[in-house]
Amino acid sequence: MTDALILFAHGARDPGWSRPFQRIREQVLAAAPGIRVELAFLEHTRPSLEEAVAVLSSHGIMRATLVPLFLGQGGHLKQDLPALVARVRERFPSVVLRTTPAIGESQQLTAMIAAWALEQHRLPG
Amino acid sequence: MTDALILFAHGARDPGWSRPFQRIREQVLAAAPGIRVELAFLEHTRPSLEEAVAVLSSHGIMRATLVPLFLGQGGHLKQDLPALVARVRERFPSVVLRTTPAIGESQQLTAMIAAWALEQHRLPG
Numbered sequence: 001m002t003d004a005l006i007l008f009a010h011g012a013r014d015p016g017w018s019r020p021f022q023r024i025r026e027q028v029l030a031a032a033p034g035i036r037v038e039l040a041f042l043e044h045t046r047p048s049l050e051e052a053v054a055v056l057s058s059h060g061i062m063r064a065t066l067v068p069l070f071l072g073q074g075g076h077l078k079q080d081l082p083a084l085v086a087r088v089r090e091r092f093p094s095v096v097l098r099t100t101p102a103i104g105e106s107q108q109l110t111a112m113i114a115a116w117a118l119e120q121h122r123l124p125g
Numbered sequence: 126m127t128d129a130l131i132l133f134a135h136g137a138r139d140p141g142w143s144r145p146f147q148r149i150r151e152q153v154l155a156a157a158p159g160i161r162v163e164l165a166f167l168e169h170t171r172p173s174l175e176e177a178v179a180v181l182s183s184h185g186i187m188r189a190t191l192v193p194l195f196l197g198q199g200g201h202l203k204q205d206l207p208a209l210v211a212r213v214r215e216r217f218p219s220v221v222l223r224t225t226p227a228i229g230e231s232q233q234l235t236a237m238i239a240a241w242a243l244e245q246h247r248l249p250g
Binding site for chain 1: 128130132134135137138139141142143144145146148149150152153155156157160190192194196197198199200203223225226228229230231232233234235236237238239240241242243245246248250
């Protein structure tokens with residue numbers, strides 16, 4: 001295996017914050033058991049992107065797809081992430097890193113969120 | 126109509142950041158045209174929760190469901206949101222505000238995100 005999927009999220013001080021992201025990782029693995037999947041975080045939560053790519057590089061991974069698990073695209077994705085990616089590419093030139101659109105760009109995913117929100121609204125309570 | 130759905134998100138300095146959240150609102154409206162749906166933000170982006178509930182209250186809305194459009198649950202949902210909700214309830218006692226789980230708590234939604242991330246990983250590029 002020479003390629004990997006990196007799920008990139010914001011990070012937070014609360015250690016329980018990353019649970020849904022860990023679940024997403026497990027759900028990717030359940031759907032595609034052979035794949036290598038790593039979480040990486042912008043701040044507060046470890047590993048950082050650089051740490052995650054260091055591990056991948058040490059395992060001979062040559063290509064990685066980075067999927068930003070962000071709904072909105074602001075400074076974190078427009079400025080911070082490109083700067084991080086540039087640094088990682090410089091430090092690990094053997095790993096080809098491709099960044100995909102953020103999850104919020106998928107109309108299919110936002111429609112699922114909309115449907116779920118509506119379902120919550122309609123629940124008695 | 127006396128009830129409303131509030132989609133609550135983080136907010137950001139970048140004005141383009143809220144686009145996916147506006148799309149989620151439009152997708153709820155497309156699925157349920159009769160419903161009243163408002164966006165509200167924790168910081169940076171307007172309206173705040175208090176501003177959104179003020180508008181609802183002035184339109185005679187008596188019940189609102191607040192759905193947190195957050196994947197991870199950290200300080201923002203565990204401390205900031207309950208404090209905000211308490212303040213809003215005090216200021217607008219005529220509006221019954223019910224908070225639902227955050228989107229990241231839905232295993233169905235995280236599975237959709239996992240499937241989408243995998244799809245992005247498998248795209249040629």
